Amino acid sequence: MSQRPSQTELKITVAKLVELAYHQNKGITTRFLKDAGTFRITIDSEGRASISGSAGSFTYTATEALQSVGVRVKAVRIEFSTDGEERLDYSGTIQTAIFAIAIHGSFDPTRLILACSGLLCNAARALKSGTTGLHERRLLEAAN
Amino acid sequence: MKHRLAVHITLCTALLGGYLSAASADESTAWDRFRAYKEELASEATVEVYRQHVSDRLISEYMAAEDERLREDMDVMLSFPLWFESTTEHFEKRLPDGACLTVNGTSTYGELVSVSIAYQKEENQLKLDDATITFIEQGVSDYPSAALCPDEAVPAV
Numbered sequence: 001m002s003q004r005p006s007q008t009e010l011k012i013t014v015a016k017l018v019e020l021a022y023h024q025n026k027g028i029t030t031r032f033l034k035d036a037g038t039f040r041i042t043i044d045s046e047g048r049a050s051i052s053g054s055a056g057s058f059t060y061t062a063t064e065a066l067q068s069v070g071v072r073v074k075a076v077r078i079e080f081s082t083d084g085e086e087r088l089d090y091s092g093t094i095q096t097a098i099f100a101i102a103i104h105g106s107f108d109p110t111r112l113i114l115a116c117s118g119l120l121c122n123a124a125r126a127l128k129s130g131t132t133g134l135h136e137r138r139l140l141e142a143a144n
Numbered sequence: 145m146k147h148r149l150a151v152h153i154t155l156c157t158a159l160l161g162g163y164l165s166a167a168s169a170d171e172s173t174a175w176d177r178f179r180a181y182k183e184e185l186a187s188e189a190t191v192e193v194y195r196q197h198v199s200d201r202l203i204s205e206y207m208a209a210e211d212e213r214l215r216e217d218m219d220v221m222l223s224f225p226l227w228f229e230s231t232t233e234h235f236e237k238r239l240p241d242g243a244c245l246t247v248n249g250t251s252t253y254g255e256l257v258s259v260s261i262a263y264q265k266e267e268n269q270l271k272l273d274d275a276t277i278t279f280i281e282q283g284v285s286d287y288p289s290a291a292l293c294p295d296e297a298v299p300a301v
Contacts, residue, residue: 002217004224004227006253007251007279011281071220072214091299092299097217099277100298102297102298103279104278104279104280
């Protein structure tokens with residue numbers, strides 16, 4: 001059932017996108033989060049995600065992460081910028097059936113990695129099985 | 145002679161009346177249209193309300209929706225004025241073929257929200273043709289302080 005997206009759900013979606021990337025390729029994703037610089041995630045209407053930055057690039061499936069948006073997503077484009085230590089800023093657009101939703105925000109990258117390498121990696125698997133309550137709370141804790 | 149004068153006055157009145165009503169429809173601001181749309185949506189969101197306020201292009205897309213879920217998604221997005229619990233400020237700019245309106249406010253979930261809307265002039269009325277809805281995370285200082293068209297409200301990525 002369609003419902004209007006909330007800011008919190010969109011933020012969780014962004015965190016899940018990073019997490020799914022981490023689950024797919026820990027080495028490159030960790031470098032994206034720990035090396036100062038920028039990286040980008042784009043997603044097409046089939047849920048195919050592509051993450052790219054100076055550390056490299058790879059593709060993964062992001063369908064599960066997009067389910068929390070509330071409406072179907074046609075495309076996503078998010079630019080991340082980090083100082084490699086305390087702050088991961090993001091800014092981007094989620095294109096829905098007719099209008100765009102613009103999002104901005106930030107996470108603590110270290111907490112995101114810690115969460116991801118421990119609990120969240122289990123949670124990434126739980127995400128696939130649909131168990132997300134505690135997992136989502138942990139993701140939000142990484143938010144500044 | 146009296147008859148001719150009466151016809152002349154009637155014609156002039158009709159022409160003047162037509163001009164005035166066209167002028168007043170033309171002068172309806174995007175903000176007026178936004179508020180009227182929100183009010184009508186709050187009463188009942190129907191296709192007829194969309195037809196009064198939404199561009200032919202969007203109506204065509206809505207009517208061409210292939211499945212119920214897609215139409216529900218469009219209903220959710222077309223109802224964005226109802227996401228606002230309150231509005232704090234708005235900015236508008238006139239364009240040759242319409243207007244762009246930016247509305248800042250607080251959502252029914254307590255979020256800071258800004259929406260930038262493109263209005264297209266159709267049948268002498270401003271009709272909603274596109275929008276970018278922005279969630280503001282940092283604070284009210286990040287609200288736009290000028291009228292933006294939807295493509296100007298999208299972050300440069």
